[in-house]
Structures are given as structure tokens and as C-alpha cells.
Amino acid sequence: MAKMKRDRHPMPLLDAAVRVNRFDEVALGYTLEMAIEEAQRCLKCKNPTCEIGCPVQSPVKDFVALLAEGKVAESVKRLREVNRLPAICGRVCPQEEQCESKCVMGVKFEPVAIGRLERFVADWERQHGFGELEPVASRGVKVAVVGAGPAGLTCAGDLAALGYQVTVFEALHAAGGVLMYGIPEFRLPKEIVETDVRRLEEMGVEFRYNVLVGRTVTIDDLMEKDGYSAVFIGTGAGLPKFMGIPGENYSGVYSANEFLTRINLLRAYKFPEYDTPLKVGKRVAVIGAGNTAMDSVRTALRVGAEQAMIVYRRTEHEMTARREEFEHAEEEGVQFNFLTNPVEILANEDGWVTGLKCVKMELGEPDESGRRKPVTVKGSEFVMPVDTVIMALGTTPNPILLRTTPGLQSNKWGCVVADPETGATTRPGVFAGGDAVTGAATVILAMGAGQKAARAIHEYLEKQAAVHA
16 A cells, blocks of 8 residues: 655646736646545544534545545535535635644644645536536525625525525626636636536526616515515625725725726726726735735736735734735735835826835734734834735625615624524525625635525525415
8 A cells, every 4th residue: 555645735836937927827736646646645534624614514525535536526526515616615715724724634744635626626527527417396486696606606506406496686797706806817717607607507597697686676676576585695795995094096096896806807907808998007006915915916917017015014924815825926026015004195296196105013912803903113104106006905795785675784894684504684584694794704604604594595485385385
């Protein structure tokens, strides 16, 4: 018997000097041989703690064991029984904080590369063809899903598998939500999202685009006029935050949402093939240090910036971005200005950005987030010459739906109030999950919320049917 590898297989990557000028996917994926060898590192624990770490309870032990035997088709089939979006999860989930952080192999050695294996089997399936879907008897009951992001797609797929007639209402012209408009092609190729959406359509899910629920139609209309017996709200958190400093209205200042949406969804990086112009200067400053900030600064380099910088008021240790995204950004030449806080955006007489006035910071005592609170260093003010500023400070839910839905309670942050285990809201028959409830979080947490809500909606509708029987 071959000796087990102690260290995981590294992920093959495009060379940094090549990829910084292209939108091709950076991570190239495992070969079949790499994937099988990596899967064989799994200890096959009797009680797989890795599964506890997954918000959608993916059957990690089972799919990895099948892959270790070379049974790739069986592996992905088992995975898809639980996870509707494995190719996406394998690319963008923070596995290092979830399933892999619970891997027993990781106690002494590197944990099994669960995310990379998930990506491999899902990509293999896409390349070799999907299996036939098993027919599901229709219940003749209609459910509306508002928002085609990861929470909505997961909820829709799970309900369709139970025989419900599911219609997804999406405000944009394409499904995927943040998967389409927020995450760049070099991290998540859009073809992968589109493939998973087509798979849901094959299951019977209907998508209606360019429908802004709360304006085009209301939840009352859906339930009282259009015959939907339940509604799931998965509208995400697409309203950008700003710092509130002078100069934020100058030309050359973007929210990360606008910047990334123009690039990813509207294909500005292919201008003039796609009619979406985007002016990006030679010196770009991105404010923030989460995954969205990394996506923005790496994208800026790819669309022509000669210098792209992260400006962050804390240090590298307090960043919320995934470690691999930080490392990839460093390899590509991104500059990091830690312990630096903007206080004003400067512009010329025509209103175009010319600089970012900043102060240096030092870390004090921990704040409510548990991170050490940054404190201004007196007399440290300086000007950073830039011509584009991108605010990547997080997002909040759009208030339109809440304002037009009587009986739907929100909290002080503008999020829908919903039970964390069921997604039930204060409005009977209306459920919610994902960023619309939690505020900006991760794709996999949104998927977990959609999964829980689908189960709760099914139980709710079963009880309603019993009452009216």
C-alpha cells in the first residue's frame, strides 16, 4: 500500500505575470491523478467533523471516499444530493474557516483540500455531461423565490426537487446575484453559474428577469393575486456603504458594487465588444480589505491600472479577505497600505479625483468585533496621489421590498427579521435568508439559509394542506 501524503497537493495556478493582464481563471484545478491522490489523504473518520463545519452539510466523507476510489461520477452524484452549487462552492467558499478547519488530518498535517476536490468533481461532471434527472411528481403548489442569488437558487432547487412549482423573480437580466455581478471571472467563470442555472431550469424552475419585487410587483400581489402559497426572500445586500468623508461625490469615485457590476455582469472588460464604458485611472486606491476589496483591486490591474493599492485602517492580521486572495493579490503586484485611513478625497477644478488625504493609524484596545480598534496618530496626515477611488466597505439590504410589504419586520440595520433555523418572517407564509437577513456574508452561508428555508417552507405548506384537507 502506497504511503499516504502528509501535505496536500498545491493548486496549479496561472503565472502571475500572465494572469494580471487577463480575466482567465487563476486557479487551474487538479488533474484526475492529483484529485484521487488528495482524496486518499482522507482518514475516513467515523464521525466526520468536516461535515459539521459545512453550512449546507455537504456529505464530505462520502464524496471524498468515492473519489479516492476513482468513482468520480458517483462522487459528484452524492455531492449534488445535498449541494446544488458544488462548482461554485469549490471556488469561493472559505473552506479554511469551515469544513477544512474541522478536518482531523489538519491536527498534525495540512487538512484535506475539500474545496479543491469539490471543485474537481463538479468540473468533471460539467465536462463529461450531467446525468439524467429523476422525474418528480408535481404537487401543483406554487412558490415564489425573490432574488436569484445563492440563497434563492438553493431554495428554488430544493423546493423543485420536492415537486413544487417554483418561480424565481430576479431584478437583473441574469441569474446568480453576487455570483454574477460581484465575483470576477478570474475567480468564478460565469459559464459555471450559467450551467447551474440551466440545471435548475431542467428541474422545472422558472426564471423571470427584470422584475423588481416591491416595484414591478409586490409580495401581496404574488400571494393574493398570482396564487403563490409561499414566498422566499433572498434579495441579498446590494446597497453599498460609504465612509461619509468629503469628496465622495467626485468623478472617479466608485462603490465596489458599481465597479464590479460594470466589469462582471455588463462585461466592461470587453469594451467595445460590450457597450459598457468604464473609466479607470492609472493609480487606483481601494478602501477596505475584505474579499470584495481584493476582487476590486485585482480587477483594476486587469483593466489598465498601473498601480493598484489597498488602503486599510488595520493591519494584515485583521483583514477579512481569504488568505489565498491576499496572496494572489500580492503576487500580482497589488500594494498594501495598512494602518492608513482616508479622511478626504481631493479633486481638480473639473471635479475629477486627484488624491486621497489620509492619516496613519495605530491599534488600540479590541472593539465589539474583537479586533483591535484603530486610533489616529496625531500629525500623521498625508496625501496619496490617485485618480480612482473604490469604496469596498460592505453592503446593506435594499429597503424597497421592506417598504412595500406590510407586516414584514426589519431590524435597525435594515435586514429582514427571520428565524435563523427556519427563515420564517413576521409575515405568515413569507420566509427569508441570506444577506437580506444577516447583512453581507458568504455565499455558502446564504446557501445554507436557502436550504433551511426550503425545508421550513415544505413543512409549512404540508401543514396548510392538512388544515384545508
